Amino acid sequence: MQVQPFDEAETYEPEEGWRRASLAGSDRFSFEWFEKPPGHSSPMHHHENEQVCVCLRGELTLYNEAGERATLGPYDSALLESNEPHRVENEGDELAVGLDVFAPGRSFDFWTDREE
Numbered sequence: 001m002q003v004q005p006f007d008e009a010e011t012y013e014p015e016e017g018w019r020r021a022s023l024a025g026s027d028r029f030s031f032e033w034f035e036k037p038p039g040h041s042s043p044m045h046h047h048e049n050e051q052v053c054v055c056l057r058g059e060l061t062l063y064n065e066a067g068e069r070a071t072l073g074p075y076d077s078a079l080l081e082s083n084e085p086h087r088v089e090n091e092g093d094e095l096a097v098g099l100d101v102f103a104p105g106r107s108f109d110f111w112t113d114r115e116e
Contacts, residue, residue, distance in 0.1 A: 034100065054099045
Protein backbone atom coordinates (compact mmCIF):
# COMPACT_ATOMS: atom_id res chain seq x y z
CA MET A 1 0.00 0.00 0.00
CA GLN A 2 1.24 3.48 -0.88
CA VAL A 3 -0.37 6.42 0.89
CA GLN A 4 -0.01 9.98 -0.40
CA PRO A 5 -1.11 12.55 2.22
CA PHE A 6 -2.57 15.55 0.39
CA ASP A 7 -0.56 18.09 2.37
CA GLU A 8 2.66 16.29 1.34
CA ALA A 9 1.79 15.88 -2.35
CA GLU A 10 4.03 17.32 -5.07
CA THR A 11 2.37 20.52 -6.31
CA TYR A 12 3.00 23.12 -8.99
CA GLU A 13 1.32 26.03 -10.74
CA PRO A 14 1.54 25.79 -14.55
CA GLU A 15 0.14 29.34 -14.56
CA GLU A 16 -0.62 31.78 -11.75
CA GLY A 17 -3.59 30.60 -9.67
CA TRP A 18 -3.90 27.25 -11.50
CA ARG A 19 -2.62 24.87 -8.85
CA ARG A 20 -2.20 21.12 -9.35
CA ALA A 21 -1.27 18.34 -6.90
CA SER A 22 -0.09 14.83 -7.76
CA LEU A 23 -2.02 12.18 -5.83
CA ALA A 24 -1.31 8.46 -5.47
CA GLY A 25 -0.84 6.74 -8.83
CA SER A 26 1.50 4.69 -10.99
CA ASP A 27 2.83 4.45 -14.53
CA ARG A 28 -0.52 2.88 -15.51
CA PHE A 29 -2.70 5.71 -14.14
CA SER A 30 -2.26 8.99 -12.31
CA PHE A 31 -4.50 11.41 -10.42
CA GLU A 32 -4.07 15.18 -10.34
CA TRP A 33 -6.19 17.38 -8.08
CA PHE A 34 -6.46 20.94 -9.33
CA GLU A 35 -7.98 24.32 -8.60
CA LYS A 36 -8.70 26.81 -11.35
CA PRO A 37 -9.53 30.45 -10.56
CA PRO A 38 -12.45 32.28 -12.19
CA GLY A 39 -11.70 33.21 -15.79
CA HIS A 40 -8.74 30.84 -16.16
CA SER A 41 -8.43 28.59 -19.21
CA SER A 42 -5.79 26.03 -19.98
CA PRO A 43 -4.39 26.36 -23.50
CA MET A 44 -5.74 24.09 -26.24
CA HIS A 45 -3.58 20.96 -25.96
CA HIS A 46 -3.56 17.19 -26.39
CA HIS A 47 -1.63 14.28 -24.94
CA GLU A 48 -1.24 10.55 -25.45
CA ASN A 49 -3.05 9.84 -22.17
CA GLU A 50 -6.76 9.21 -21.94
CA GLN A 51 -8.18 11.63 -19.39
CA VAL A 52 -11.23 11.69 -17.17
CA CYS A 53 -11.97 15.13 -15.76
CA VAL A 54 -14.19 15.26 -12.66
CA CYS A 55 -15.57 18.55 -11.38
CA LEU A 56 -15.62 18.59 -7.57
CA ARG A 57 -16.64 22.22 -6.92
CA GLY A 58 -17.82 25.11 -9.08
CA GLU A 59 -18.08 24.63 -12.85
CA LEU A 60 -15.60 23.58 -15.53
CA THR A 61 -16.25 24.07 -19.25
CA LEU A 62 -14.45 21.77 -21.67
CA TYR A 63 -13.90 22.76 -25.30
CA ASN A 64 -12.67 20.59 -28.17
CA GLU A 65 -10.91 21.67 -31.35
CA ALA A 66 -14.25 21.96 -33.21
CA GLY A 67 -15.49 24.49 -30.64
CA GLU A 68 -17.96 22.09 -29.04
CA ARG A 69 -18.38 22.66 -25.32
CA ALA A 70 -19.62 20.82 -22.26
CA THR A 71 -20.05 22.36 -18.82
CA LEU A 72 -19.47 20.15 -15.79
CA GLY A 73 -20.99 20.88 -12.39
CA PRO A 74 -20.08 19.20 -9.11
CA TYR A 75 -19.46 15.45 -9.55
CA ASP A 76 -20.00 15.54 -13.33
CA SER A 77 -17.25 13.94 -15.40
CA ALA A 78 -16.05 13.78 -18.99
CA LEU A 79 -13.80 11.41 -20.92
CA LEU A 80 -11.19 12.89 -23.24
CA GLU A 81 -9.74 10.36 -25.65
CA SER A 82 -6.03 9.94 -26.30
CA ASN A 83 -4.71 12.83 -28.47
CA GLU A 84 -8.07 14.66 -28.43
CA PRO A 85 -7.35 18.42 -28.52
CA HIS A 86 -9.11 20.22 -25.66
CA ARG A 87 -8.98 23.03 -23.13
CA VAL A 88 -10.65 23.48 -19.75
CA GLU A 89 -11.98 26.84 -18.58
CA ASN A 90 -13.54 28.19 -15.41
CA GLU A 91 -16.18 30.56 -16.77
CA GLY A 92 -17.80 30.99 -13.34
CA ASP A 93 -17.31 33.50 -10.54
CA GLU A 94 -15.93 31.07 -7.96
CA LEU A 95 -12.89 28.87 -7.66
CA ALA A 96 -13.38 25.55 -9.47
CA VAL A 97 -11.85 22.36 -8.08
CA GLY A 98 -11.42 19.16 -10.06
CA LEU A 99 -9.68 15.84 -10.36
CA ASP A 100 -7.98 14.56 -13.53
CA VAL A 101 -7.27 10.87 -14.02
CA PHE A 102 -4.76 9.91 -16.73
CA ALA A 103 -4.09 6.51 -18.30
CA PRO A 104 -1.32 5.72 -18.78
CA GLY A 105 -0.07 7.79 -15.86
CA ARG A 106 1.98 10.90 -16.44
CA SER A 107 4.24 13.19 -14.49
CA PHE A 108 4.10 16.95 -14.06
CA ASP A 109 6.67 17.20 -16.89
CA PHE A 110 3.77 17.59 -19.34
CA TRP A 111 3.18 21.19 -18.19
CA THR A 112 6.54 22.12 -16.70
CA ASP A 113 8.55 21.08 -19.82
CA ARG A 114 6.11 22.21 -22.51
CA GLU A 115 7.06 24.79 -25.09
CA GLU A 116 4.76 27.75 -25.59
